[in-house]
Amino acid sequence: MFNRAGRVYDRPLSVSRLSSIGTLLLLAACDQILNLQPRDDEPRDAPGGDALDASDLVCHGTGLLEVCLAPPTIGTLTLAGNVDTTVGNGCIAVPQPGGLELCVRHAETIEINDGIRVTGSRPLVLVATRTITITSMLDVSSTNLGRVGAGAADDCVSGDDGANGTSNAAGGAGGSFAFQGGGGGTTSSVSGGAPGPELLLVTAIGGCPGGRGGTAGAGTNARGGAGGGAVYLIASSRIVVTATGSINASGAGGQGGAAVNHGAGGGGAGGLIGLDAPMVEIVGTATARGGGGGGGGGTGAGENGGDVTGPFGPVRGGAAPSGGSFGGDGCGRGIGGQPGPTTNRGAGGGGGGCGFIRIYGERVISGTTNPLPTPALP
Numbered sequence: 612m613f614n615r616a617g618r619v620y621d622r623p624l625s626v627s628r629l630s631s632i633g634t635l636l637l638l639a640a641c642d643q644i645l646n647l648q649p650r651d652d653e654p655r656d657a658p659g660g661d662a663l664d665a666s667d668l669v670c671h672g673t674g675l676l677e678v679c680l681a682p683p684t685i686g687t688l689t690l691a692g693n694v695d696t697t698v699g700n701g702c703i704a705v706p707q708p709g710g711l712e713l714c715v716r717h718a719e720t721i722e723i724n725d726g727i728r729v730t731g732s733r734p735l736v737l738v739a740t741r742t743i744t745i746t747s748m749l750d751v752s753s754t755n756l757g758r759v760g761a762g763a764a765d766d767c768v769s770g771d772d773g774a775n776g777t778s779n780a781a782g783g784a785g786g787s788f789a790f791q792g793g794g795g796g797t798t799s800s801v802s803g804g805a806p807g808p809e810l811l812l813v814t815a816i817g818g819c820p821g822g823r824g825g826t827a828g829a830g831t832n833a834r835g836g837a838g839g840g841a842v843y844l845i846a847s848s849r850i851v852v853t854a855t856g857s858i859n860a861s862g863a864g865g866q867g868g869a870a871v872n873h874g875a876g877g878g879g880a881g882g883l884i885g886l887d888a889p890m891v892e893i894v895g896t897a898t899a900r901g902g903g904g905g906g907g908g909g910t911g912a913g914e915n916g917g918d919v920t921g922p923f924g925p926v927r928g929g930a931a932p933s934g935g936s937f938g939g940d941g942c943g944r945g946i947g948g949q950p951g952p953t954t955n956r957g958a959g960g961g962g963g964g965c966g967f968i969r970i971y972g973e974r975v976i977s978g979t980t981n982p983l984p985t986p987a988l989p
Contacts, residue, residue, distance in 0.1 A: 671738050672845040674887045674971030676815060678738050680717055688718035688739075689725075691747075696731030696761045704733065710814025711762055721846075723749050723856070734762030734815045734841035734883070743846045743888070745856035745895070751817070751840030753863035753879055755902065755915040760840020760860060760882060763817035770795070770835065771804035773825035773874035773958065780873050783822030783835050785904055785939060785948035785961035786862060786880035789982065793939035795822060795877055796907060796951025796958025803951060803958055804877065815885065817841040818966045821865045821877025824905065827957065833875050836863030836902040836916060839882025839966050846888040852978065856895040857921075860884050861902065864916025865938060865960035867929045868908030872956040875905030875929060878916045878941050878948060881966025881982075888972050897980045898922045901948050901963025904938030906931035908957035916960060917941070922981035928959055938962065943981060 670679040694700045702714035714733035721739045726748040729735050735751065737743060751760040770784025773795045784804035785792025789812070795803030804822035818838025826832055839860040844850055852858060862879030881899035898919060906913030906929030914929035916938045928938025928949070934956035939949035941962040948962030965982040974984070 671847055672887050675885055683717045683719055685718035688721045690723050690727045691725035694729045696733040696735055707814055710816055723747055729761040730759055731761045736843045739846040742849045743844050744851050746853045749858045751842045752859045752861040753837035753839055754918045755836055755864035759837045760817055762841035763838045764819050767819040770806045770822035770877045772823040773804045774801035775825040776801040776827055778827055779956050780825030780827040782874045782907055782951040782958040782960040783824050783877040785877040785963040786819035786821045786838050787964045788818040788880035788966045790942050790947040790964035792964040793948035793950040793961030795961050796936045797953045798958050799955045812967050815841050815843050817882035818862050818880030820879050821963055824868050824874030824876045827872040830873055833866040833868050833905055835876040836865045836879035838862045838879040839899055841883040843885035849890045850886050850888040852893045852895045854894045858884050858897045860899040861919030862963040864902035864918050865905035867905040867913030867915050868957040870908050870911045873908040874958050875907045875913050875938055875960040877960035878902030878904045878963030880963045883966055884968045886970045890973050891970050892975045893978045895978045896922045897968055899966035899968055900926055900981055901941035901965055903928040903941045904951050904960030904962045905929045906937050907935035907959040909934030922979045928962055
């Protein structure tokens with residue numbers, strides 16, 4: 612498992628071995644891919660024979676990730692607008708053994724005051740030597756209109772696709788992550804997709820996608836919803852989500868089945884919210900829920916499954932026209948994604964399972980989290 616033995620450096624280091632007590636993660640400035648060195652060894656020589664002074668580096672984090680960086684050159688970093696972690700936006704690209712490359716931003720203090728939506732292939736990691744304060748929206752969620760949150764998984768054990776048929780078709784399963792997704796709806800002749808298993812959190816990554824809906828004869832499979840993205844915050848002093856602040860790493864709703872009698876896609880699983888500081892205070896909200904399954908097709912097309920808009924209430928599966936079955940609801944609290952019902956025509960997709968909210972350090976929560984935060988260590 613990738614645990615708190617992971618360590619990240621901001622300069623190139625010499626090649627070495629994997630530690631017996633954990634995987635070592637190394638960071639180079641300007642998007643360099645680095646080598647591996649055991650956690651209990653000091654940094655050795657930089658390329659060219661120059662000595663690398665470990666006293667220049669300060670390590671941050673006590674949980675899933677530990678990041679070792681030179682002192683930041685930015686006093687206050689304010690993030691707002693749309694950020695794509697694939698193409699830069701100030702990212703330092705960090706290889707993550709066994710996982711996706713990370714986008715790391717580093718400053719003394721980090722503030723999110725005007726709202727930020729984050730997409731792209733890399734999970735977002737924010738590191739502050741003092742505090743991180745969120746007074747607006749930090750959104751790495753995915754939506755049924757095609758937006759995919761930063762670092763959402765696309766190659767994990769996703770929900771199975773619904774089976775194709777000649778006159779009717781089954782629904783795809785909801786994606787799984789911390790909680791299992793719901794099974795896809797079954798018809799009188801073909802079976803719905805089976806959800807993948809609940810997963811351990813072994814790297815910083817987002818949730819799994821839902822399975823595709825089946826087709827009734829010729830046609831295009833309804834797409835499963837993308838999993839929620841991944842955001843990981845580390846501060847040396849304090850992380851605060853104020854009453855007006857929110858973090859959303861939820862999965863997308865599945866696509867509705869087309870007319871006539873096509874199956875719907877499953878909802879995507881919630882992603883990852885990681886918060887690591889001596890004190891973590893949540894007065895606002897933190898949400899990593901699964902999207903609703905799409906509604907199955909009948910005489911007309913089924914509706915897309917619902918996207919997550921907040922931590923409260925069910926995430927509804929899509930409605931279905933005459934003959935189809937509605938999609939399963941996405942997860943909430945301790946309940947996984949719900950299955951799509953059985954029908955004789957197009958079946959609905961399963962709802963997505965919840966993701967992870969991980970808090971490392973003391974916590975004061977007067978706001979709302981959904982799902983509930985998990986213990987400090989896996």
